[in-house]
Amino acid sequence: MDTEQNSHLSSDESIIEMLRSRGITPTSQRIEIARLLFSRCEHLSAEDVFSLMNADRAMASKATVYNTLGLFAEQGLIRQLIVDPERVYYDPNTSPHHHFYDVSTGMLTDVDATLVQITGMPALPPGSELEGMDVIIRVRPAAGGVAH
Amino acid sequence: MDTEQNSHLSSDESIIEMLRSRGITPTSQRIEIARLLFSRCEHLSAEDVFSLMNADRAMASKATVYNTLGLFAEQGLIRQLIVDPERVYYDPNTSPHHHFYDVSTGMLTDVDATLVQITGMPALPPGSELEGMDVIIRVRPAAGGVAH
DNA sequence: CTTAATGCAAAGGCTTTGCAGAGAC
DNA sequence: GTCTCTGCAAAGCCTTTGCATTAAG
Numbered sequence: 001m002d003t004e005q006n007s008h009l010s011s012d013e014s015i016i017e018m019l020r021s022r023g024i025t026p027t028s029q030r031i032e033i034a035r036l037l038f039s040r041c042e043h044l045s046a047e048d049v050f051s052l053m054n055a056d057r058a059m060a061s062k063a064t065v066y067n068t069l070g071l072f073a074e075q076g077l078i079r080q081l082i083v084d085p086e087r088v089y090y091d092p093n094t095s096p097h098h099h100f101y102d103v104s105t106g107m108l109t110d111v112d113a114t115l116v117q118i119t120g121m122p123a124l125p126p127g128s129e130l131e132g133m134d135v136i137i138r139v140r141p142a143a144g145g146v147a148h
Numbered sequence: 149m150d151t152e153q154n155s156h157l158s159s160d161e162s163i164i165e166m167l168r169s170r171g172i173t174p175t176s177q178r179i180e181i182a183r184l185l186f187s188r189c190e191h192l193s194a195e196d197v198f199s200l201m202n203a204d205r206a207m208a209s210k211a212t213v214y215n216t217l218g219l220f221a222e223q224g225l226i227r228q229l230i231v232d233p234e235r236v237y238y239d240p241n242t243s244p245h246h247h248f249y250d251v252s253t254g255m256l257t258d259v260d261a262t263l264v265q266i267t268g269m270p271a272l273p274p275g276s277e278l279e280g281m282d283v284i285i286r287v288r289p290a291a292g293g294v295a296h
Numbered sequence: 297c298t299t300a301a302t303g304c305a306a307a308g309g310c311t312t313t314g315c316a317g318a319g320a321c
Numbered sequence: 322g323t324c325t326c327t328g329c330a331a332a333g334c335c336t337t338t339g340c341a342t343t344a345a346g
Contacts, residue, residue: 116268121259
């Protein structure tokens with residue numbers, strides 16, 4: 001459960017190594033953002049990351065947060081979640097999994113993809129290759145509330 | 149293939165009936181937007197609908213297009229597709245199906261859900277009920293192009 | 297020292313809103 | 322005639338961009 005990809009990352013060393021392995025120059029802002037993402041392992045918006053980054057003292061500008069998250073996603077360090085029309089969420093968990101999405105609270109919950117079998121998916125359109133698959137199960141609070 | 153829900157809708161009568169059945173007052177703008185959506189049966193953005201509506205002559209303002217699409221989606225006449233971080237798409241096809249999404253062209257293609265079997269999905273979080281499920285297969289043009 | 301990253305503020309694009317006038321019934 | 326819908330323009334958000342400054346190696 002502790003593979004090379006995104007190990008524990010408590011130390012700056014391992015974060016820096018992870019960034020370098022993807023060809024990303026490890027600046028202090030990028031290291032902090034990576035630490036923040038991988039220590040919480042939640043689904044965060046750019047705004048969330050910006051607030052957390054600057055909670056104690058100014059550590060990164062909004063532009064840098066957006067650029068860094070975009071860069072991390074592009075390099076496969078994190079995954080973009082397009083689930084809410086209002087904003088993009090970023091998921092530090094890059095292993096195959098799906099999501100529950102509570103449309104009224106915005107809460108995202110992981111669903112392990114190894115449990116889920118999808119069969120009968122048609123072939124990709126000719127001339128295209130797979131980039132990724134998103135399975136989003138939209139839920140809302142039950143009419144009657146929690147059954148006891 | 150021609151169920152009651154969204155039949156052919158060539159006539160104003162059937163469109164008006166459809167709107168009324170959902171408790172939507174059939175104004176001329178709403179009738180036109182519904183006709184446009186159900187005759188094309190494509191995946192359209194609000195901007196697309198706005199342009200098509202006003203191609204010949206002014207038929208609806210942007211505000212009305214947005215409000216109407218939101219209303220239709222809320223009433224289950226059409227389905228919102230959250231697939232592109234830049235804009236929402238609307239799908240007149242409300243029967244269960246999934247989508248291919250070409251990330252470089254933005255093109256959306258339907259995948260019949262009756263062919264696809266999904267098993268092993270865990271139970272919904274307690275106190276929540278299903279609102280819908282989206283399966284999006286992100287594809288991109290293959291590196292080598294179409295294999296002839 | 298050279299190249300690349302950061303920060304600020306301004307711009308951009310999609311969507312919503314407020315309110316007066318018009319339309320549905 | 323009443324209540325709701327439409328349209329316009331302005332405002333709101335999230336996100337990107339341009340450019341001078343600063344940091345990385």
